[in-house]
Amino acid sequence: MSLGREKEKEIRIDDVSMVFGRKGREVTALSSVSFDIYRSEFVSLLGPSGCGKSTLLRLLADLLQPTSGRITIGEEVPREVRLKRKYGIVFQSPTLFEWRTVKDNIELPMEVLGLKKSEYSAISNRLIDMVGLTKFKDHYPWQLSGGMQQRVAIARALSLDPPILLMDEPFSALDEFTKEKLQLDLLDIQKQTNKTIVFVTHSIPEAVFLSDRVVIMSAHPGRVHSILEMEREEGSYEQIRNSGRFHEMTAKVRECFQLSKQQLHA
Amino acid sequence: MKEMTAMNTERAPVSSSLAREAEVAKSNKTKSASGKESRNVWLPIGFGFLFLILWQLKIFHKLFHLELYQLPLPSAIAEAIHSNGDLLWNYSLYTGSEMIGGCLIGSAIGLLAAIIASFLPKAGKGAITLLAALNAVPIVALAPVMNNWFGDGVASKIAIVSIMTMATMAVSAYKGLRSVEPAYLELMQAYAAGRFTVFAKLRFRLALPAIFTALKINMATGIIGAIVGEFFISSRGLGFLLSDQIKLGNMPIAWSCIVIAAVLGIALYYLIQLIERFAIPWHAAQRKQAS
Numbered sequence: 001m002s003l004g005r006e007k008e009k010e011i012r013i014d015d016v017s018m019v020f021g022r023k024g025r026e027v028t029a030l031s032s033v034s035f036d037i038y039r040s041e042f043v044s045l046l047g048p049s050g051c052g053k054s055t056l057l058r059l060l061a062d063l064l065q066p067t068s069g070r071i072t073i074g075e076e077v078p079r080e081v082r083l084k085r086k087y088g089i090v091f092q093s094p095t096l097f098e099w100r101t102v103k104d105n106i107e108l109p110m111e112v113l114g115l116k117k118s119e120y121s122a123i124s125n126r127l128i129d130m131v132g133l134t135k136f137k138d139h140y141p142w143q144l145s146g147g148m149q150q151r152v153a154i155a156r157a158l159s160l161d162p163p164i165l166l167m168d169e170p171f172s173a174l175d176e177f178t179k180e181k182l183q184l185d186l187l188d189i190q191k192q193t194n195k196t197i198v199f200v201t202h203s204i205p206e207a208v209f210l211s212d213r214v215v216i217m218s219a220h221p222g223r224v225h226s227i228l229e230m231e232r233e234e235g236s237y238e239q240i241r242n243s244g245r246f247h248e249m250t251a252k253v254r255e256c257f258q259l260s261k262q263q264l265h266a
Numbered sequence: 267m268k269e270m271t272a273m274n275t276e277r278a279p280v281s282s283s284l285a286r287e288a289e290v291a292k293s294n295k296t297k298s299a300s301g302k303e304s305r306n307v308w309l310p311i312g313f314g315f316l317f318l319i320l321w322q323l324k325i326f327h328k329l330f331h332l333e334l335y336q337l338p339l340p341s342a343i344a345e346a347i348h349s350n351g352d353l354l355w356n357y358s359l360y361t362g363s364e365m366i367g368g369c370l371i372g373s374a375i376g377l378l379a380a381i382i383a384s385f386l387p388k389a390g391k392g393a394i395t396l397l398a399a400l401n402a403v404p405i406v407a408l409a410p411v412m413n414n415w416f417g418d419g420v421a422s423k424i425a426i427v428s429i430m431t432m433a434t435m436a437v438s439a440y441k442g443l444r445s446v447e448p449a450y451l452e453l454m455q456a457y458a459a460g461r462f463t464v465f466a467k468l469r470f471r472l473a474l475p476a477i478f479t480a481l482k483i484n485m486a487t488g489i490i491g492a493i494v495g496e497f498f499i500s501s502r503g504l505g506f507l508l509s510d511q512i513k514l515g516n517m518p519i520a521w522s523c524i525v526i527a528a529v530l531g532i533a534l535y536y537l538i539q540l541i542e543r544f545a546i547p548w549h550a551a552q553r554k555q556a557s
Binding site for chain 2: 058061063082083084085087089091092093095097098099108109111112113140142
């Protein structure tokens, strides 16, 4: 990899298939998907609706179990990883608890784990600062904008300091400007924390901007079409977005994306 | 627009623009909510007074061809309440305790049934449907049986009100406990939360609005149950006095029972609403925002 990072495999996805529905009415959501994700890598799963990208994320999270194939995270199966709370998850909707303040929402995973308030209060305060909500820690979700709510969800996902962060189209419901801010903040957070991030999206520029690698998936049945390495640059949002390299990579991804669709209709 | 360009060229401080956004949202909400609130209070009070004035001016008597002994004037009812104050107060407490006692017992049983059923997804639904059938039992049939079982005192009326209220609570609370968006359940599953944790931290909190709604309905049902229960066999209470005085043709006192029962029902309804506002402020706020 161009980043010169040590290539240590964190997640191995080996010939994974997922079939929904009963006999006679099966829908194949994923068909023999195989690839690896490295430690501290930012990987986007990109594809049209129906390509099984969210399903794949749920398989990693052990919220679904594959029909066949094998997923290994570290040395463990997803179930062990989930029970040991080794990943954090962010959904498209913030899924905040309306009766809890920002701080209490962030503390939920630590509370569920059975930690004491005195142990985790400092942690949640630090996370609140990290996502820029210091002034809002006692606000309730309905008092926050959509972008702020999603910040709370990200902080909550980081609260147990898991090595892996799973994100299912976390910014797709936000307006363009909020999305930009959150994308930048997410990259910042990854730089600070070295998390392995698996990020589901249907936006090509978002995938290119954020990722070390983009996994392009095709639909019906869901397959991996190709995996492209991105070259991340340093610089401000505008510098990166206006750079020739960014446009080059976006074009490349778009081309693969089109190819994957043509295959479908051919 | 200035803010946008600043953001694009460098990392603008996030919190300042966020702060403004939230302040604007907040002030908009509070303004519109308080305006609506006061209108919501004064309109019904105004109509109430208008109704009383029309009644006192015998407009209804003319409209429906009623005599004064059939529909006493508000002033006569007020006088009857005043001169029988002690008796009415005692009977109100008597009937009120039947109503509240029955409501609380019935609602508690219904809530417990809903909670147990919520832990048993398949069998639970059937059990709740069965319990809902209790709503179909007519109170007129129930009252003599309960009097026969528990005597003519408070106990039989509490039993009647309990039976009348438990199904409403069970059905409503069960629905609240089961109506959790899938993403929230996935979230709890992702954090390896057990079933009891999901119940305590998520399901029960989400069910609170439905539980309070059922309580409010049950207070109204409860007053019917208590009064109709007293019609059959009783020697005390508002229902007893009402049927007794109608037989004697003493309409102002009969009407004071009706007025007090109505006031009791409304007062308890608002008491529950007040408790609800403190217990689930997030829900009240949401509703205001939505309206």
